[in-house]
Amino acid sequence: MKPQYSFIVPIYNEQENIPELYRRISAVMDRMDGPTELLLINDGSRDASLSMLRELREKDERVCYLSFARNFGHQIAVTAGLNFSRGQVIAILDADLQDPPELIPDMVEKWRQGYQVIYAQRIQRRQESWFKRFTAYAFYRILKRLADVDIPTDTGDFCLMDRQVVDALNVMPERNRYIRGLRSWIGFRQTAIRFERDPRFAGEVKYTFRKSFALAVNGLVSFSKVPLRLSTYVGLLSATAAILMALLVLYWRLFQPGSPINGFATIAIAILFLGAVQLVSIGILGEYIGRIYEEVKGRPLYTLAEVGGFTPAPGNTDNGNHLRTTPYVDSQPH
Ligand code: UDP
Numbered sequence: 001m002k003p004q005y006s007f008i009v010p011i012y013n014e015q016e017n018i019p020e021l022y023r024r025i026s027a028v029m030d031r032m033d034g035p036t037e038l039l040l041i042n043d044g045s046r047d048a049s050l051s052m053l054r055e056l057r058e059k060d061e062r063v064c065y066l067s068f069a070r071n072f073g074h075q076i077a078v079t080a081g082l083n084f085s086r087g088q089v090i091a092i093l094d095a096d097l098q099d100p101p102e103l104i105p106d107m108v109e110k111w112r113q114g115y116q117v118i119y120a121q122r123i124q125r126r127q128e129s130w131f132k133r134f135t136a137y138a139f140y141r142i143l144k145r146l147a148d149v150d151i152p153t154d155t156g157d158f159c160l161m162d163r164q165v166v167d168a169l170n171v172m173p174e175r176n177r178y179i180r181g182l183r184s185w186i187g188f189r190q191t192a193i194r195f196e197r198d199p200r201f202a203g204e205v206k207y208t209f210r211k212s213f214a215l216a217v218n219g220l221v222s223f224s225k226v227p228l229r230l231s232t233y234v235g236l237l238s239a240t241a242a243i244l245m246a247l248l249v250l251y252w253r254l255f256q257p258g259s260p261i262n263g264f265a266t267i268a269i270a271i272l273f274l275g276a277v278q279l280v281s282i283g284i285l286g287e288y289i290g291r292i293y294e295e296v297k298g299r300p301l302y303t304l305a306e307v308g309g310f311t312p313a314p315g316n317t318d319n320g321n322h323l324r325t326t327p328y329v330d331s332q333p334h
């Protein structure tokens with residue numbers, strides 16, 4: 001029987017969380033009214049996570065896993081999960097139990113009411129550092145102002161989606177996968193469910209400052225062209241200032257011959273300022289061009305080293321392009 005519900009969980013060095021994660025998710029799965037699958041994606045973990053996934057697969061048929069050949073990042077792991085999921089209803093959650101699996105039945109309830117995307121919106125972040133809370137708060141509000149699509153504030157990837165939505169996400173060709181943005185872009189009937197985000201159950205945060213920053217830049221650049229326009233604005237502003245200055249200097253020269261014009265500091269500041277503006281503009285351009293380059297190369301999004309619960313489809317040459325086709329089939333009927 002094909003699963004009705006798919007639970008997708010990306011795993012990166014989560015050995016301390018896996019037993020508890022499995023305990024809580026399987027309790028929820030037992031309560032569902034149809035067949036379920038738990039799709040775990042090992043994103044190049046260096047700890048015992050992968051062997052724990054193999055063990056889970058051994059003892060529970062509902063568990064399937066994918067294992068990447070290296071660490072490709074959270075968003076790509078979730079993408080792979082979406083590519084391989086088979087359920088009619090698909091839930092995405094974190095491995096550290098910050099997204100309580102017990103919320104999923106409520107989300108399914110909303111799905112029954114006809115919603116196709118039910119995203120979880122945080123009303124509180126408990127026990128996260130003020131720095132993380134502040135930067136997240138600021139970022140989601142900046143993104144909301146600048147992005148072309150309406151990306152709801154304070155939502156992460158924790159959500160439940162209908163098969164129709166996941167199919168639409170799976171054929172989106174872009175390599176920069178800012179999932180919460182794509183999910184908003186795609187439309188369909190969406191609704192929020194509010195929840196309090198729990199602290200991490202165990203282990204270290206896997207999103208280092210660098211990774212979070214990269215994710216934030218990715219979100220902005222993928223969903224807004226405003227940064228590009230910024231250099232135009234600053235350029236126009238500097239030009240206006242320059243013209244005013246020129247007029248002022250001319251006036252001094254013509255009508256107030258005695259007035260001292262302090263040259264050095266002014267020139268130094270002007271040069272430094274313009275140099276900085278130009279470099280920042282080039283940097284912004286670079287962000288966009290770098291993304292074009294990524295897209296044009298057209299590499300597959302991830303390489304799989306091992307799968308559990310899927311076998312290569314007949315005649316599958318596995319060209320590695322998991323984005324558009326899923327070259328695997330169920331290895332055994334559910
Ligand atoms: N994760 C991943 N690859 C990475 C980083 C994180 O698959 O390179 C997973 C991690 O195992 C967890 C989820 O993404 O299930 C969220 O990570 P984390 O809890 O560290 O980040 P948070 O969003 O809570 O700051």
Ligand code: MG
Nearest residue numbers: 094096098200
């Ligand atoms: Mg977390």
